[in-house]
Amino acid sequence: MAAVDQLSRVFSALADPTRRDMVARLTVADATVNELAEPYDVSVQAVSKHLRVLEDAGLVSRRRDAQRRPVHLEVEVFDLMTTWIERYRRRAEERYRRLDALLESLPDEPEGDIE
């Protein structure tokens, strides 16, 4: 398979509105492929493919229950994203704080180039 990191797969999986909707519905309850497919105007096979993408991203897992393959959401994977996001959000905010402090510490400026 592709040599792509999980974070990329997670973001990529959630970039599709149908998949995002499926994830949203799975927060309420586990569901079978047919149940998941029902609201959408696409074939069951297409939904099956979407589920494979979600599974490759680690966002869902599947049990076997007779012919059924109930799909279960693995919410912990959300942390992968929030960790990344918060890390850089923090970094950006830190930067703004420093910038504000700098501006405040300056008297009024002509054309100062400071390093």
Place this chain on the structure above:
Amino acid sequence: MAAVDQLSRVFSALADPTRRDMVARLTVADATVNELAEPYDVSVQAVSKHLRVLEDAGLVSRRRDAQRRPVHLEVEVFDLMTTWIERYRRRAEERYRRLDALLESLPDEPEGDIE
């Protein structure tokens, strides 16, 4: 343009490791296209395309400074993702709480698998 919602564009933009790295670097300081391109083993044009994707997602904006086009990160857009993520994380956790409560309210089980 594509009739795709912003959240999809944001997730999609961050699904690419190069773009994620560019965003990471932009948390430290604004940068020009050439500066951004320097560490990667691709053409400047390719980086320019990546920036367009990030811009369409609302993740960056560009000023004009003579020939330069300094790129600036718009961190607020992160909120779009965290809002979505936290909403469904909460929903999933809520569900587990209810499930736990239900199990606890039951008398002892025939096929109890407890660890």
Place this chain on the structure above:
DNA sequence: TTCGTGTTCAACCAAATGGTTGACGACAGG
């Protein structure tokens, strides 16, 4: 064993994606 239901596999297709190279537009500095 045969049938029906749920799901996946395989082949195919159109559109999108990420890369390339080459030419061009915008601008500062001789």
Place this chain on the structure above:
DNA sequence: CCTGTCGTCAACCATTTGGTTGAACACGAA
């Protein structure tokens, strides 16, 4: 004005993506 630098536009190409249909597999029930 000419020149060099920064960046984008255009055309092209290979790969991936999201969809289709038809066949096959897995399993419970009859």
